[in-house]
Amino acid sequence: MFGSITNWENDLFDQFDRLRREMEDVWGSPGGPASIRASASGSYPAINVGASAEGIDVYVFAAGLDRDKIDISVQQNLLSISGECMPTQPEKSSAHRKERFSGPFRRSLSLPEDIDPDSATASYRNGVLHLGFKRKAEARPRKIQINQ
Amino acid sequence: MTTDKRVARQDEQSPAAPADPKVILRPAVDIFENDHSICLFANLPGVPEGGLHLEVDDKTLTIQGDIEIEMPADMESLYADVRSTRYRRAFTLSSELDTAKIAATLKDGVLEVTIPKREEVLPRRIEITAG
Numbered sequence: 001m002f003g004s005i006t007n008w009e010n011d012l013f014d015q016f017d018r019l020r021r022e023m024e025d026v027w028g029s030p031g032g033p034a035s036i037r038a039s040a041s042g043s044y045p046a047i048n049v050g051a052s053a054e055g056i057d058v059y060v061f062a063a064g065l066d067r068d069k070i071d072i073s074v075q076q077n078l079l080s081i082s083g084e085c086m087p088t089q090p091e092k093s094s095a096h097r098k099e100r101f102s103g104p105f106r107r108s109l110s111l112p113e114d115i116d117p118d119s120a121t122a123s124y125r126n127g128v129l130h131l132g133f134k135r136k137a138e139a140r141p142r143k144i145q146i147n148q
Numbered sequence: 149m150t151t152d153k154r155v156a157r158q159d160e161q162s163p164a165a166p167a168d169p170k171v172i173l174r175p176a177v178d179i180f181e182n183d184h185s186i187c188l189f190a191n192l193p194g195v196p197e198g199g200l201h202l203e204v205d206d207k208t209l210t211i212q213g214d215i216e217i218e219m220p221a222d223m224e225s226l227y228a229d230v231r232s233t234r235y236r237r238a239f240t241l242s243s244e245l246d247t248a249k250i251a252a253t254l255k256d257g258v259l260e261v262t263i264p265k266r267e268e269v270l271p272r273r274i275e276i277t278a279g
Contacts, residue, residue, distance in 0.1 A: 045193075046229035052220040059217060061193040061230055063257030090187050093180035100176045100191050109227075127193030127257015128217060 044101040045081075047109065053141050055134040056115055060107070063127030064088075070129060074117040081129070082106040114139035171232040175211065175259075183271050185264045186245060192235050193257035200254055202261070204247045210238040211259065244269040 045062035060081055062070075070083040087102035089095065111117070111133060119134035134140075178189040192200070194215035201212040215233040241247060245263045252261045 047227070048225070048230050049227040050219060050223040051226050052223040054220060056226070057219060057223060059194075059230075061257075063191040063193040065256065088178070088189060090180050090182060093182040093187065096179040096181060096186075098178050100178045100189060124256070126196050126216075127191070128215075130217075 043107070044085075044105050045107065047107060049109065051112075053135075055119070055132060056111060058109070058131040058133075060129035060131070061127070062105075062129060065124065065127075065129070067124050070124065072120075072122055072129075072131065074111070074120060077111045077113060077115060077117070078108055079111055079131070080106065080108045081131075173230065173232050173235045175213070175235045175237055177237065183265075185262050188239075188259075188261040188263070190235075190237070190259040190261075191257060192254070192259050194230075194233075195235065195254070195257060195259075197254055200259065202250075202252055202259075204241070204250060207241050207243070207247075208238055209241055209247075209250075209261070209263075210236070211261075212236045213259070 045060050047061070048059045050057045050059070058079065062083070062085070064085065065083055066086070070081070073080050082105065084104045085100075085102045112135075114135050115133045116136045117133070119132075121132045123130050175190045175192050177191075180187045180189075188209075190211055192211075192213040194217055195213035196216050199214040199216050201210075203210040203212070213235040215230075215235075241263065244265050246266045247263065249264045250261060252259060254260075
């Protein structure tokens with residue numbers, strides 16, 4: 001089940017994976033309608049979004065980025081993340097496999113209406129870009145005290 | 149930020165990377181070779197140094213990494229491309245590689261593994277002596 005480190009010709013699982021991706025490109029992934037900004041499966045970088053009472057957290061899985069070259073913008077409630085992955089190849093070497101993404105990338109997603117774009121915080125750690133957005137004060141859950 | 153944090157782990161459900169125990173992420177790799185060594189780069193975003201396990205066993209190189217991400221305690225997943233917190237991939241090594249001298253670094257989620265070739269298989273320049 002292992003691919004040889006130098007031989008990529010008969011890597012059956014790679015072939016299955018490619019076939020599955022191509023089929024998804026043709027028929028789309030199963031299920032209901034997708035978001036108009038949803039990108040095809042396998043697009044780079046992978047994104048996870050989580051919601052809490054306080055706000056929204058976006059995790060962008062993009063290893064090896066130069067912090068200065070990550071561009072994050074919020075226009076209205078549309079968050080866009082773009083940047084570029086520089087290819088790494090040691091000098092005087094030949095490539096056996098080149099699966100890692102290289103080149104410019106861009107991903108966008110709509111944030112919920114109750115998010116305050118000015119509250120954004122961003123950090124980049126272990127190859128994951130974490131963006132935190134707080135909900136507008138009026139949308140945050142409030143605890144109501146009962147008068148004595 | 150809330151001070152109440154938890155960390156995503158493979159053995160529990162985590163919204164930052166909802167874990168399906170059957171799903172193992174397959175990291176993308178680049179493999180290069182020159183006269184002296186083979187160099188492997190693997191994308192393991194989210195894996196800290198402590199979450200990485202590199203194993204060379206009977207000519208098999210196994211890369212395993214566990215994603216650890218801090219997140220608010222009450223977080224729910226809205227959308228997830230990454231549906232597991234574990235990466236794993238294995239490669240068979242050929243006999244000319246010196247597995248005792250493997251060197252590895254992990255920086256910003258990129259693992260770099262260098263496996264030198266054994267000295268006896270390195271290309272040698274043969275001097276031609278004038279006859």
